[in-house]
Amino acid sequence: MRLPGTRYQEHGWEQVRKLLGLCSLQAFRQIEMHQVLDPGQHATLLDAYTDAVAACLRASARTVRGEAEGNSYGESVYELSLGLLYELQAQPSYWTAFVAAMANEHARSGAFWLDAAAEGVLRKKVNDMYATLRDKVDADNYIVTTGRECSPNKIYTYRMLDTAYREISGLFAAWEQHAAQIGAILGRQLAGTPIEVRQMKSIGGCKAEWIIRWSETLEQFGGSPGPLHTKSKRFASLKNSPEKIASLMAEIGDYEELSSNMDRAEDWQGQAGEAALWLEDYWRVVGESEQAEASGQPAEEDQILAAPEPDADADADVDADPADEPREGEAAVSAAELAAEQARAAELSLPLRYLEVARAAQESGSWTVRMLRDESLPVRLAVYQKLLGVADDTYPDAWLDPATGELPTLQQLATLDQISMPTLRKRRNEAIARLQAAGAR
Structure with a gap:
């Protein structure tokens, strides 16, 4: 955000x-x-x-x-x-x-x-x-x-709404697996692909009513109340104020559209860790709020300011999704190559789309990725494994083998890259040598 x-x-x-x-x-x-x-x-x-x-x-x-x-x-x-x-x-x-x-x-x-x-x-x-x-x-x-006026609590509210939008966007992307919840969010039974799935391209296209209904559905579909429906009064005013939600989301969307460096935004927006961190932060703040209310302290009020009405045509002309474009150092992958990758992943008991999703999770703007742009993803992961170990907080979840919670083994990486173990080690060591030489300059 x-x-x-x-x-x-x-x-x-x-x-x-x-x-x-x-x-x-x-x-x-x-x-x-x-x-x-x-x-x-x-x-x-x-x-x-x-x-x-x-x-x-x-x-x-x-x-x-x-x-x-x-x-x-x-x-x-x-x-x-x-x-x-x-x-x-x-x-x-x-x-x-x-x-x-x-x-x-x-x-x-x-x-x-x-x-x-x-x-x-x-x-x-x-x-x-x-x-x-x-x-x-x-x-x-x-x-x-x-x-304009702002408080830490209002910043927190912006972040909650931004996270809610991304959660809804994720549900829309896999609507067939979440048809019941999507129907509840849209307020109707689904008959085929919802048109909203294609229309919502940014937070500016997300309706306030969807945010409210998404929060309502979380206890049924997620097991715990949504942020607008807990006992805490922190977001109580928003639950019945869709116009306030709309103005806050419009401000986020307008600034993201106008701000610079938007070309790589989608590289990081899909990372699962972001939502998990917000939820951890959310439950901490809810706990503090409920403790304050129990002790009789007044809750901090959100300072909501008027915002321009969102432009209904703002999303009429959109470019192709940047996530569909090849990232720095990655060539376009054909359907046949993706199918072959999935077959190799299946042989190794990895998720079928492991390589595809792992490529999407890498930080394309980092110095290390730029230095290793000519290496395949398995070689890059072998470099990280050698330098940082099989498990490190820096690794996106998409890089990890779900069975171990760690990076794939060198044997798995060699198989994914369709090369032998000695060749993988040779390329890994050469890549590390280049990084060390560049760092020494």
């Missing part, structure tokens, strides 16, 4: 979050964490934490994760991570909330930061700190850029 002035709402946030979490864990091993129990030491602890994390981030600047594209404005994951770290010093109230959460956990579990098994708890608290700071930073920058 792109909005004026925002930097942290796009595809790169997942990697920013992971990099800050990794560097925070390293910092916690170096600083005096017991100082979280002494309010008088919190400022000193923040300085020590900032220095330690900044050093770790600088050491990660030339890694695959650090150099990954962080947003559509050309900022890397490293640059965004370092910027948000320094925002923490500029807005220390978020650090104060973090150390208070650490002290509360200490009251229950003792010095849990000394336990290696508690890394998940530490990461969760760090994620919460940076997620709330992210929305405050982007809300402030939105105000500066547009001159």
Whole structure:
């Protein structure tokens, strides 16, 4: 999602979050964490934490994760991570909330930061700190850029609607498998391919009523209430205000249409990790909201502003879907080649469309992909396997073997590439040598 002035709402946030979490864990091993129990030491602890994390981030600047594209404005994951770290010093109230959460956990579990098994708890608290700071930073920058009011809560609402649109878009793409839910969303029984499946090309073509009905269907088809239908009052006003939903989505759509660097947008919009991260963030915020309501605190109101009516003809002329075009370093794949790929994947007990989907998940703008543009995808995955291991947070789910949750083995990759194991190793080692030579220059 792109909005004026925002930097942290796009595809790169997942990697920013992971990099800050990794560097925070390293910092916690170096600083005096017991100082979280002494309010008088919190400022000193923040300085020590900032220095330690900044050093770790600088050491990660030339890694695959650090150099990954962080947003559509050309900022890397490293640059965004370092910027948000320094925002923490500029807005220390978020650090104060973090150390208070650490002290509360200490009251229950003792010095849990000394336990290696508690890394998940530490990461969760760090994620919460940076997620709330992210929305405050982007809300402030939105105000500066547009001159219009905005709050972190409104940024969060934009993101919820953007995620809802992408969920609906995914259902539309596989409407035959989700016919009952699609019918409920559209408000009618389906008879053949719904015309809306072809018509909705962007968030500007998504109707507010669909968002509301999608949220209504989630408990039946997904097992848990949708964001507009939980007990939390955070989105209660939106549930009965389709015009507000429409104006917010129109603003997202208008800015995405006008903003630059749209040529690669579809490369990242389909990544499953984005929706999962938003849902994790969503349940955290809902929990906070419900706790606040239970304690009698007033809920923060969404600051909804009027927006121009969406142009009904905005989507009349659209180019071909960029996802249908070959990516950088990839030749067009014919139907016969796709069928052959699927046959090889079936032999290896991989998903039939493994190579096709894995190609779509790669980050075409990254330095590593540009350097390896002449190599096949299996060779690239062999390079990552050698450099980062069979499992790493940077890997899209589409790259992983569902049976193991890891990258395919070298034998599987060689079979997918229709080459021998020695040839795969030779090409992998040559590719790594080129990367190392380029990095040394």
